[in-house]
Amino acid sequence: MKDRLSAFYWLHETQFAQISSNLITSQRRKAIDIFETEGFPTVRNEDWKYTSLKKLIAPNYVLPSPFASFDEEEQVEYKDIKKFLVNDIDCYQVVFINGRYSSWLSQTTHSKYDICTLGSAWKKYPKIVEENFNKLTKDDGPLVQLNTALAWEGLYVNVPKNIVVEKPIQVLYFTTGSTPVFNQTRSLVILAEGSSAEIIERHHSLTNHETWTNAVDEIQIGSNSSIHWVKLQHDSPQASLTQHSKINQEKDSKAIVHTISTGGKFIRNNLDFSLSGPGAEAHMFGLTLGNDRQLVDHHTRVDHIAPNCSSHETYKGIYDDYSKGVFNGKIYVHTDAQKTAAYQQNNNLILSEKASIDTKPQLEIYADDVKCSHGCTVGQLDEDALFYLRARGIRLKEAKALLMLAFANDAISDIQHPSLRVKLSQLIGRKLGVDMSTVL
Amino acid sequence: MLEIVNLHASIDDNVILNGINLKVNLGEVHAIMGPNGSGKSTLSNVIAGHDGYDIISGDILFDGESVLDFPPEKRAHLGLFLSFQYPIEIPGVTVSNFIKTALNEIRNARGEEPLAASPMLKMMRDKMKVLEMDKGFLSRSLNEGFSGGEKKRNEIFQMAMLEPKIAILDETDSGLDIDALRIVANGVNSLRSKENTFIIITHYQRLLDYIIPDFVHVLFNGRIVKSGGKELALELEKRGYDWIKKEQE
Ligand SMILES: Nc1ncnc2c1ncn2[C@@H]1O[C@H](COP(=O)(O)OP(=O)(O)O)[C@@H](O)[C@H]1O
Ligand SMILES: [Mg+2]
Numbered sequence: 001m002k003d004r005l006s007a008f009y010w011l012h013e014t015q016f017a018q019i020s021s022n023l024i025t026s027q028r029r030k031a032i033d034i035f036e037t038e039g040f041p042t043v044r045n046e047d048w049k050y051t052s053l054k055k056l057i058a059p060n061y062v063l064p065s066p067f068a069s070f071d072e073e074e075q076v077e078y079k080d081i082k083k084f085l086v087n088d089i090d091c092y093q094v095v096f097i098n099g100r101y102s103s104w105l106s107q108t109t110h111s112k113y114d115i116c117t118l119g120s121a122w123k124k125y126p127k128i129v130e131e132n133f134n135k136l137t138k139d140d141g142p143l144v145q146l147n148t149a150l151a152w153e154g155l156y157v158n159v160p161k162n163i164v165v166e167k168p169i170q171v172l173y174f175t176t177g178s179t180p181v182f183n184q185t186r187s188l189v190i191l192a193e194g195s196s197a198e199i200i201e202r203h204h205s206l207t208n209h210e211t212w213t214n215a216v217d218e219i220q221i222g223s224n225s226s227i228h229w230v231k232l233q234h235d236s237p238q239a240s241l242t243q244h245s246k247i248n249q250e251k252d253s254k255a256i257v258h259t260i261s262t263g264g265k266f267i268r269n270n271l272d273f274s275l276s277g278p279g280a281e282a283h284m285f286g287l288t289l290g291n292d293r294q295l296v297d298h299h300t301r302v303d304h305i306a307p308n309c310s311s312h313e314t315y316k317g318i319y320d321d322y323s324k325g326v327f328n329g330k331i332y333v334h335t336d337a338q339k340t341a342a343y344q345q346n347n348n349l350i351l352s353e354k355a356s357i358d359t360k361p362q363l364e365i366y367a368d369d370v371k372c373s374h375g376c377t378v379g380q381l382d383e384d385a386l387f388y389l390r391a392r393g394i395r396l397k398e399a400k401a402l403l404m405l406a407f408a409n410d411a412i413s414d415i416q417h418p419s420l421r422v423k424l425s426q427l428i429g430r431k432l433g434v435d436m437s438t439v440l
Numbered sequence: 441m442l443e444i445v446n447l448h449a450s451i452d453d454n455v456i457l458n459g460i461n462l463k464v465n466l467g468e469v470h471a472i473m474g475p476n477g478s479g480k481s482t483l484s485n486v487i488a489g490h491d492g493y494d495i496i497s498g499d500i501l502f503d504g505e506s507v508l509d510f511p512p513e514k515r516a517h518l519g520l521f522l523s524f525q526y527p528i529e530i531p532g533v534t535v536s537n538f539i540k541t542a543l544n545e546i547r548n549a550r551g552e553e554p555l556a557a558s559p560m561l562k563m564m565r566d567k568m569k570v571l572e573m574d575k576g577f578l579s580r581s582l583n584e585g586f587s588g589g590e591k592k593r594n595e596i597f598q599m600a601m602l603e604p605k606i607a608i609l610d611e612t613d614s615g616l617d618i619d620a621l622r623i624v625a626n627g628v629n630s631l632r633s634k635e636n637t638f639i640i641i642t643h644y645q646r647l648l649d650y651i652i653p654d655f656v657h658v659l660f661n662g663r664i665v666k667s668g669g670k671e672l673a674l675e676l677e678k679r680g681y682d683w684i685k686k687e688q689e
Pocket of ligand 2: 525610
């Protein structure tokens with residue numbers, strides 16, 4: 001797999017070089033070098049201790065060429081994807097299929113701000129891309145380097161100073177085809193001073209074959225800006241996702257990220273914040289519902305670099321059957337980051353004997369005036385609470401669902417659109433096997 | 441309506457109920473009194489279908505039908521209600537959501553349409569008025585941070601909403617001040633009819649000044665050792681439980 005990927009890079013290098021500057025080409029080369037030297041991470045690597053990539057890299061994936069046009073199997077129509085969209089909120093919409101942009105399913109804009117695709121931005125906005133691309137990812141591991149080398153398509157958002165993006169940006173990544181597919185997606189989001197945007201992101205496979213998306217996002221949030229980003233990871237049972245999201249926050253900015261992981265086969269999230277301007281605020285919410293043999297691994301990292309910043313993290317997980325969860329939350333408080341406030345919570349319910357969660361907070365604190373707290377719990381559904389609900393006539397399955405939803409509530413209550421929250425609870429209900437209209 | 445026949449039950453190999461016999465008809469109010477630890481809550485839980493107890497022998501019949509194999513929800517669908525001695529706190533589930541769900545689950549089990557939002561809300565408001573409860577209650581998390589009295593009132597509110605045929609009130613009076621006691625008693629009295637029955641569990645006779653029972657039973661060491669009319673409650677109040685204990689020895 002590793003050799004095929006590197007061969008794929010060398011085969012396309014000239015084409016990559018044509019779309020981007022020499023600087024970026026040299027960055028690609030450096031990245032592929034690292035990937036070739038290090039290969040895929042193994043469980044010997046501390047960050048991958050509980051999560052083996054062995055099975056994920058085994059299938060004979062097709063690597064869609066960024067430079068080819070869609071073939072017949074990749075012809076996706078609106079009716080095929082309609083159910084994956086949030087329809088009742090007016091949104092900008094950016095749709096990708098096998099890592100390539102689908103203009104006929106998208107609604108982009110260039111009027112007050114740019115909401116389009118990285119594939120077009122290489123040529124259209126070379127300077128901005130060059131200033132921002134690979135700025136936050138240089139030191140990351142081989143999966144990120146692989147993505148950097150092959151980066152071509154993904155969401156591109158650039159909002160100028162003091163502008164608010166009025167509608168949410170809905171970005172959808174679909175995979176399809178009659179063979180296993182492995183693709184890279186790369187996003188670049190730049191919010192200038194005093195601006196704000198909201199992103200609803202979803203990855204979904206339309207095929208029964210194994211798919212793997214390796215995504216990398218770089219998000220720059222200027223001073224006094226804000227972003228709200230909802231990641232909906234409710235993919236089909238054969239779909240896997242590795243996603244590294246890197247967020248840099250300037251002075252008094254605010255970021256809220258919801259990661260809702262309810263589907264898919266294998267999910268690895270790396271969510272990293274650099275709080276580099278004073279007064280920056282990061283909020284992370286996670287909700288994981290695992291069943292079957294699903295694996296969901298959350299690695300989060302907050303670098304408190306500037307003083308007076310705060311980070312708030314609430315991750316909830318419910319694991320059933322043979323599912324497996326990993327939570328690793330790192331909080332790194334640098335020497336200058338006085339008056340840091342950092343809070344972290346990871347609470348889990350284990351519903352079957354074969355399900356498991358490895359949870360580990362990691363705090364490294366090098367400043368002295370700091371407020372930090374963290375806590376993790378692993379438990380079962382409360383039997384007394386179940387009896388109470390059942391004694392009132394609520395059936396066992398519904399009673400369990402109600403308790404799970406109550407447990408999960410903190411992780412989704414901050415999502416702004418009521419209709420999106422309802423959609424989420426319905427989706428959770430379906431996952432739990434109950435009709436949410438009877439328990440809500 | 442409800443018949444308990446020679447019921448023996450244990451938990452973790454400790455026998456708690458030692459042959460309970462009790463027959464309750466529609467329209468009646470029964471009081472079960474007894475010292476702490478005599479098995480009152482165990483009896484309530486077993487009737488409601490708590491699966492933590494082993495039924496060693498005996499039977500529980502609703503309308504002549506054994507319910508021993510029925511899960512708690514099915515007993516509730518048949519019209520049983522237990523007001524808990526210690527109501528459970530459930531953060532994240534609001535009072536209104538809980539009651540709405542429970543009521544519609546019961547209606548669904550009986551083949552009735554769910555009650556729509558606005559008649560539901562009206563019904564809640566009406567019942568809350570009787571119980572002198574604040575509207576803000578509805579949006580609070582179930583029992584979370586409630587005072588002892590609020591929890592008990594909330595139990596009676598649920599009972600009023602679910603309109604059970606058999607209601608067991610397990611020490612609903614404990615933790616209530618005299619005003620709250622009167623309000624709760626009024627609530628219960630307003631629900632009394634020929635079509636339902638109440639089993640009031642208490643170890644003081646205080647509540648029975650307001651809810652006048654037809655029968656009083658004394659539970660001791662897992663058995664009903666004495667039954668009588670409402671005057672038995674007064675005697676217990678005057679003499680305490682020691683003479684019962686002595687009689688048993
Ligand atoms: N889980 C348990 N394991 C063992 N004994 C128990 C358990 N729960 C209750 N008991 C015992 O059963 C007896 C009856 O308890 P309970 O029904 O709560 O009495 P009451 O409600 O009359 O005060 C007590 O002696 C109590 O210690
Ligand atoms: Mg008791």
